[in-house]
Amino acid sequence: MTWPSVQINQINQLQGETDEIERVLLFVGTGGKNAGKVLPVNTQTDFNALLGEGDSTLKSMLNAAMLNAGQNWSAYVRVLGTTETGDGDNKTVETESWAQAVRDAQTVASVEGVVLTDAIANKAAINEAAVLRDELLAKFGRRVWFILAVQEPQQGEAWADYVERLSALQESIAASSVQLVPRLFGNEPGVLAGRLCNRAVTIADSPCRVATGALQALGRDDLPVDGNGTVLDLATLQALEAKRYSVPMWYPDYDGFYWADGRTLDVEGGDYQVIEYVRIVDKVARRVRLQAIAKIGDRSLNSTPGSIAAHQSLFAKTLREMARAGQINGVTFSGEVKPPQDDDVTISWQSKEKVAIYIVVRPYECPKGITVSLLLDASLTESN
Incomplete structure (x- = not known):
């Protein structure tokens, strides 16, 4: 027999903002x-x-x-x-x-x-x-x-x-x-x-x-x-x-x-x-560290396919946020990193109690050396 009761739990899903120490x-x-x-x-x-x-x-x-x-x-x-x-x-x-x-x-x-x-x-x-x-x-x-x-x-x-x-x-x-x-x-x-x-x-x-x-x-x-x-x-x-x-x-x-x-x-x-x-990888590391701490002892992170897929998405959250781009007057301003690909977060269980998570960070290209070549076309062309 079970004594009649109602219990309401507040679940903290840690979806809030984290303090930004970058630029300080x-x-x-x-x-x-x-x-x-x-x-x-x-x-x-x-x-x-x-x-x-x-x-x-x-x-x-x-x-x-x-x-x-x-x-x-x-x-x-x-x-x-x-x-x-x-x-x-x-x-x-x-x-x-x-x-x-x-x-x-x-x-x-x-x-x-x-x-x-x-x-x-x-x-x-x-x-x-x-x-x-x-x-x-x-x-x-x-x-x-x-x-x-x-x-x-x-x-x-x-x-x-x-x-x-x-x-x-x-x-x-x-x-x-x-x-x-x-x-x-x-x-x-x-x-x-x-x-x-x-x-x-x-x-x-x-x-x-x-x-x-x-x-x-x-x-x-x-x-x-x-x-x-x-x-x-x-x-x-x-x-x-x-x-x-x-x-x-x-x-x-x-x-x-x-x-x-x-x-x-x-x-x-x-x-x-x-x-x-250095800065972009440090930023990813700071935010992923907070996510990993919150998962200590949480059995929702396990070796089942559903759990691995869900946590691949979870640990890719920082990359998705950093990849957000903006567009003003037709000009695109790139995010801090490229959007994560399907296999950029890999979860590997090493034992019943230890799991390794690998995250790929992809920076954008940056033109620090620009070469412009000019071609001269001296051929005759008909004018209308």
Whole structure:
């Protein structure tokens, strides 16, 4: 016998929106007030009130990022503290570890990327960034990429010597999440950060996209010079880009400065040599992770054909959403990825309790090298 009763259950199908951390970055650097604090900023923030009245690299890069990102830009700032030891001629100033500052900021700021505004001069900081991505992924499941500022030419250093020094700096390092940005004009790391956060385009768009507009607030009005006063040329920028540096550029007879490409330190032939591929796969991973967590212990995910078909559709949801395109005045604006094909999500049961899910992400093609060939037709034709 069963006692008469009615039970009503509310089923949460997890169909709501998830927080978007894409286009939100953490800027870390020295200079200014509020050292040791994680500070939220946006287009309405008074940087002088927040960071102090004096000039600082951190403040100028934040301003450059805001100007290049445009509307609805927001970010976090972590000012590094300094400690003085000794006195007189023996006094030394030590700066707080930037990597530790990023770790501490995780309690407040979940971000897509980190921008280190203090220029690096050795491999240690690059390796530290690569390790930090793996650490944040292991501890929090967070996928973070990095923009590291690199020193400009020093006194007496010619462009050729500078290229040689920077070639050695990145040599033998494999870090697909790290971008090295030389400070030639001054504000390049902030400019690139802002360009990547511009909401007029998607995260799948390259920073080299000319239609996005010219770069703003590079840091100086004339071309940079090396340690001997020689003006920067395109050949030097091309050599740096070939060595996996992310640099600005210009086109002769075309006004404005633009970006060359969002190069990363991925290995030769790797899938993630440009930042847009890192970003779209990171975005898919963040959203699929939430879906997978919700399926822990859920027996509706099983090896029956019906379950596998249903969950192939479920785990393809992120790809379908990212593939949505728009059309304005006959011009199609592509989504972040191509629409998923039938076999782009594969579910394979390894045991009674373990299942492996494989997802294929297909980026759109992007024209970074365009060749136009002209043909002359000098044949006689009859005119009406």
